[in-house]
Amino acid sequence: MADALPAPSAISGTTRLYVVLGDPVAQVRAPGLLNDLFARTARDAVLVPVHVDPDGLGEVMRGLRRMRNLDGILVTVPHKIEVCRYADRLGPAADLAGSANALRRNPDGTWLADNFDGAGFVHGLRANGHDPAGTTVALAGAGGAGRAVAAALLSAGAARLWLYDPDSARRTDVLARLDARWPGRVRAGVEGDLGDAGDRVDIAVNATPLGMSPGDRLPFDPARLPPTCVVADIIMKPAETALLKAARDGGRPVVHGRHMLDSQVLLYEEFFALHAPERNGRWEP
Amino acid sequence: MADALPAPSAISGTTRLYVVLGDPVAQVRAPGLLNDLFARTARDAVLVPVHVDPDGLGEVMRGLRRMRNLDGILVTVPHKIEVCRYADRLGPAADLAGSANALRRNPDGTWLADNFDGAGFVHGLRANGHDPAGTTVALAGAGGAGRAVAAALLSAGAARLWLYDPDSARRTDVLARLDARWPGRVRAGVEGDLGDAGDRVDIAVNATPLGMSPGDRLPFDPARLPPTCVVADIIMKPAETALLKAARDGGRPVVHGRHMLDSQVLLYEEFFALHAPERNGRWEP
Numbered sequence: 001m002a003d004a005l006p007a008p009s010a011i012s013g014t015t016r017l018y019v020v021l022g023d024p025v026a027q028v029r030a031p032g033l034l035n036d037l038f039a040r041t042a043r044d045a046v047l048v049p050v051h052v053d054p055d056g057l058g059e060v061m062r063g064l065r066r067m068r069n070l071d072g073i074l075v076t077v078p079h080k081i082e083v084c085r086y087a088d089r090l091g092p093a094a095d096l097a098g099s100a101n102a103l104r105r106n107p108d109g110t111w112l113a114d115n116f117d118g119a120g121f122v123h124g125l126r127a128n129g130h131d132p133a134g135t136t137v138a139l140a141g142a143g144g145a146g147r148a149v150a151a152a153l154l155s156a157g158a159a160r161l162w163l164y165d166p167d168s169a170r171r172t173d174v175l176a177r178l179d180a181r182w183p184g185r186v187r188a189g190v191e192g193d194l195g196d197a198g199d200r201v202d203i204a205v206n207a208t209p210l211g212m213s214p215g216d217r218l219p220f221d222p223a224r225l226p227p228t229c230v231v232a233d234i235i236m237k238p239a240e241t242a243l244l245k246a247a248r249d250g251g252r253p254v255v256h257g258r259h260m261l262d263s264q265v266l267l268y269e270e271f272f273a274l275h276a277p278e279r280n281g282r283w284e285p
Numbered sequence: 286m287a288d289a290l291p292a293p294s295a296i297s298g299t300t301r302l303y304v305v306l307g308d309p310v311a312q313v314r315a316p317g318l319l320n321d322l323f324a325r326t327a328r329d330a331v332l333v334p335v336h337v338d339p340d341g342l343g344e345v346m347r348g349l350r351r352m353r354n355l356d357g358i359l360v361t362v363p364h365k366i367e368v369c370r371y372a373d374r375l376g377p378a379a380d381l382a383g384s385a386n387a388l389r390r391n392p393d394g395t396w397l398a399d400n401f402d403g404a405g406f407v408h409g410l411r412a413n414g415h416d417p418a419g420t421t422v423a424l425a426g427a428g429g430a431g432r433a434v435a436a437a438l439l440s441a442g443a444a445r446l447w448l449y450d451p452d453s454a455r456r457t458d459v460l461a462r463l464d465a466r467w468p469g470r471v472r473a474g475v476e477g478d479l480g481d482a483g484d485r486v487d488i489a490v491n492a493t494p495l496g497m498s499p500g501d502r503l504p505f506d507p508a509r510l511p512p513t514c515v516v517a518d519i520i521m522k523p524a525e526t527a528l529l530k531a532a533r534d535g536g537r538p539v540v541h542g543r544h545m546l547d548s549q550v551l552l553y554e555e556f557f558a559l560h561a562p563e564r565n566g567r568w569e570p
Contacts, residue, residue, distance in 0.1 A: 011317075011320055012313075013311045013313040013314070013334045026298045028298040031298065032296075032297060035295070048331060049299075049300060049302075051353040051354040052351055053353065056351030059344075059350075060351045060352060062344045063347060063348015063349060064348060068308075068337065068341075069310065
């Protein structure tokens with residue numbers, strides 16, 4: 001059922017559209033956050049969830065680009081990497097990470113993709129009192145969000161980043177991409193449980209989907225990390241994953257997934273120019 | 286800006302989608318009517334407008350069919366005829382008219398298109414005290430809505446129907462289609478201003494888009510119709526077209542466009558099974 005969030009403005013024929021794409025999509029929090037933002041800023045706009053599986057992504061993206069009253073697309077798991085193929089241009093963070101979580105229609109009708117996961121994650125980390133500058137980070141998951149978080153942590157001054165992913169081709173590709181930009185600071189973690197880096201890690205991050213479903217195993221065992229190691233998860237539902245619960249039970253500081261998204265709302269406001277005067281719905285291609 | 290209509294329930298990741306397709310789309314009233322219906326029946330569903338031009342219809346329809354949380358599509362001008370190509374099956378009214386204004390996803394994942402314009406129009410006519418049985422009707426516009434209204438009027442017992450459309454190929458095609466079902470009751474009107482049928486017409490209908498824009502000429506001159514002739518328009522915005530104003534000024538009874546759509550809400554409730562218990566959003570293909 002619908003969350004107990006503020007209802008969007010009444011929808012009419014003039015309402016501008018935004019969507020969030022995912023598979024699954026039931027867990028997404030973007031509709032509540034963005035529709036609340038539209039209501040606060042008195043925009044005649046609405047964001048709706050769109051459930052599309054990987055096989056359907058191409059047709060859905062081509063269809064969305066043809067909708068003349070559609071101004072923005074948010075993207076969640078598992079489409080953040082593939083969606084880049086349907087943008088005309090990549091912003092700096094999307095280009096660096098090779099993944100995107102937001103696309104906007106420009107006034108000239110072209111589509112720009114960028115990625116705010118990394119900036120949102122680092123902002124949330126700092127808001128919880130943890131500055132990544134000079135730290136050693138262990139990050140599990142080199143998918144669409146993981147690579148963006150990795151790039152943002154390095155950009156924020158992380159001294160060393162261990163990257164874990166069971167898909168060796170993907171791990172190698174992301175490692176090469178990050179190493180080109182930050183030479184010598186990234187290492188491939190090859191053992192499970194952050195074994196290589198375990199006793200030196202300041203911040204451990206789960207950027208895998210492990211923890212979204214009740215039966216999931218832990219992405220790594222927080223008990224093997226140093227007692228002061230910060231444990232962060234990017235999963236938003238459930239709010240507290242089994243990983244975070246185990247970390248907290250062991251006395252380690254934790255950072256919840258919601259901070260990554262909450263911190264992105266301001267960035268979306270900028271990206272979609274929601275602070276600017278409304279254009280009377282005239283972002284026509 | 287948004288109409289002063291009831292806001293839909295708060296939208297979340299579980300919300301089911303409906304769209305209304307048109308070009309233009311700013312004038313559509315479906316979002317207000319359907320979102321009000323969803324709120325009254327406590328459905329976790331929302332209808333949003335989608336602006337798509339004829340060139341983009343195919344890509345938009347292919348994209349919409351791939352959205353797994355999309356259950357229904359309403360269709361307005363100018364897509365009612367072309368949209369039939371993207372349905373797996375046509376319901377009886379759509380088959381007869383060769384045009385559709387609603388598509389639903391069936392539990393097996395196929396899409397059924399049907400047309401409720403005709404039934405809605407006749408229902409609205411009767412609700413205003415005008416029974417088409419035994420009457421002579423003059424109808425201007427053989428497009429997607431016009432042909433559906435024509436079929437419904439004949440089905441409701443209209444004795445004779447004069448069909449006007451400046452596109453002779455379209456007029457001939459629709460005439461043949463209707464004549465096959467109701468032999469000898471349909472005539473092609475070839476002059477402007479309903480000249481052929483003028484002095485014998487009981488009901489005159491505008492099913493052209495003339496009247497949507499302030500500068501439009503009248504689709505026909507109501508002053509040339511008999512003084513008791515009912516004049517009906519299917520245009521909803523403006524609520525009172527120049528045609529209806531002229532007819533009313535001349536003392537003729539009028540029927541406004543809103544009745545056609547208002548009468549369809551009950552039919553949509555049936556077509557989309559909105560009275561049935563909610564399926565927990567599990568209309569998966």
